[in-house]
Amino acid sequence: MHLLKQFSFSKRFPEIEVVGSAFAGKQDDLIPLSFGFPAPESLPVDKMTAATEAAMNTQGRQALAYSGGTGPKNILNWIKERSKLREIEATEKEIIVTAGSSQAIDLITRTLTDPGDEIWVEAPTFFGALKTFRLAETNLLSFPIDEHGLRVDLVEQELIQRVKNNLPLPKLMYIIPNYQNPGGVNLSIERRKRLAELAYEYNFFIIEDDAYVELSFNKNYTPAIYSFGPERVIYLSTFSKIIAPGLRLGWAIGLKEIIEKMQILKIDGLTSVYVQEVTKNLLEQIDMDEQINNLNSIYLSRKNAMVSAIKQHFGEDVSFHEPQGGFFLWLTFPDDIDTSEFVDAAMLAGVSYIAGKHFFLQNEGYNHMRLCFTFCEEEIIQEAIKRLAKTYYEHVNSKQMIEEAN
Ligand SMILES: Cc1ncc(COP(=O)(O)O)c(C=O)c1O
Incomplete structure (x- = not known):
């Protein structure tokens, strides 16, 4: 067995904060509202299989070679x-x-x-x-x-x-x-x-x-x-x-x-020739407008589910602009709230989100939170927001108790 010698990382390696806490300690019942993931059932697995086969049959050598x-x-x-x-x-x-x-x-x-x-x-x-x-x-x-x-x-x-x-x-x-x-x-x-x-x-x-x-x-x-x-x-x-x-x-x-x-x-x-050839075949097979309509109907219904769950569980305590598309809801909490203070508690309660400060250059945005509405089904979203609200109000209560004790 070799004795491991010390090594050093590049001196050029920058100090960059990794926004990865949403994955830390990932547990089985975690509901992820943190990263922008698409609805898993919208991923075209069968069509991709067919597109891959077609790409191999028709452009196999081209797809697997360097392309000029x-x-x-x-x-x-x-x-x-x-x-x-x-x-x-x-x-x-x-x-x-x-x-x-x-x-x-x-x-x-x-x-x-x-x-x-x-x-x-x-x-x-x-x-x-x-x-x-x-x-x-x-x-x-x-x-x-x-x-x-x-x-x-x-x-x-x-x-x-x-x-x-x-x-x-x-x-x-x-x-x-x-x-x-x-x-x-x-x-x-x-x-x-x-x-x-x-x-x-x-x-x-x-x-x-x-x-x-x-x-x-x-x-x-x-x-x-x-x-x-x-x-x-x-x-x-x-x-x-x-x-x-x-x-x-x-x-x-x-x-x-x-x-x-x-x-x-x-x-x-060059960006993967193989992936480009397969995707080209997929694009020929699918009706893109139908694909997009399908995605939007899933996402609209999930967005609505998240909006109504937030209204139900947070009432007037948070505000947000209701988006007419995309992946995310951006919540605003009262000014004295720092959403990074209960990321870990939320994880333990089984829900993840991204704290507002990560979307700003520095020392800003603490009272915001980003939630992704596209990944989970409506009932799961309901449960996630319930867990989030419980964590939030526990945080507010313990903050109040500390302030009163001081
Ligand atoms: C605004 C924005 N730009 C770019 C990306 C990255 O997209 P891609 O997967 O094409 O690298 C994302 C993904 O979350 C995004 O939100």
Whole structure:
């Protein structure tokens, strides 16, 4: 047997908080409302089996070989056609297929920023994107959202101040315009237009992360920000929310020069040719509108179940914007509540959520909580909210007792 010698980790390894407590001590009866998982029964297992077989029968050698150039064309064509619904007209050279949209965020960040450059984000925002921007050692600044999305007026004020005081302007603005993660809100058309104008005026790029656009309960679609500024917007979307996250298949649309540079930085060479070929076969088999209608009917009914359970168990003690799509409910508790203080107690009670602070840059958002309504069935959601309310009121009571004792 060898005696194990000491080793050291890379000095470049950053100090990054892992938002993983939702998985810690996972017990059998845990109801997960934390991560954004799709409804398990919506995952097209049988259709995927058939698509895999078809891919092997018809493009087997192609699917299992390295592919030259930018990879299989058919997925690109599908993306091109589907994007027209968002009022996006793109050529093949303006599209890159990535390992999920997460990879696209990383590639854009590495293509367009240097350490110390400014990236502006919404508050709250997707913590996966924050992690990417922090790994790239960029300086982050956040702007609040309201029920119409990002406060573009505040972004404009800051830009004006920056110019006046000769301070750095942002290189990138990261925004989730539809069914924002976690806020659930949509950016109004006026704000989309204004943000695109600002990007031209102040010469920054917008990353438009449109992961949830298809999950619209009322089929209400607003043109993409990209449609108002194709030279200054990089549009992202993903198959994760409409087919399956395990595919790890997403895409970015932007200026040809940017897409080319992203391709160079893509150290995995090409997004899995095998997965692209199988997915192409799946897309040929399924009726995408039917698939999306099906998802939305499941998710609407789960969202409604969660909303009514929250009203029943929390009454007026929490408030929230009721989203008309997407995956999440974003709860606001009274100001003196820190939801990270009862994450562990909730886990013990058999329910997980993500505490609000993880969606902000620093020292903010303590009284919020994100719940995912898509994964669990209605009765399970009922039970989860009951457990959550019990944990919450126990926390409030013990806090009160401590305060009184002091
Ligand atoms: C806003 C947003 N962008 C990107 C992603 C990641 O998607 P993908 O699975 O395509 O990497 C998520 C997933 O939760 C998300 O919420």
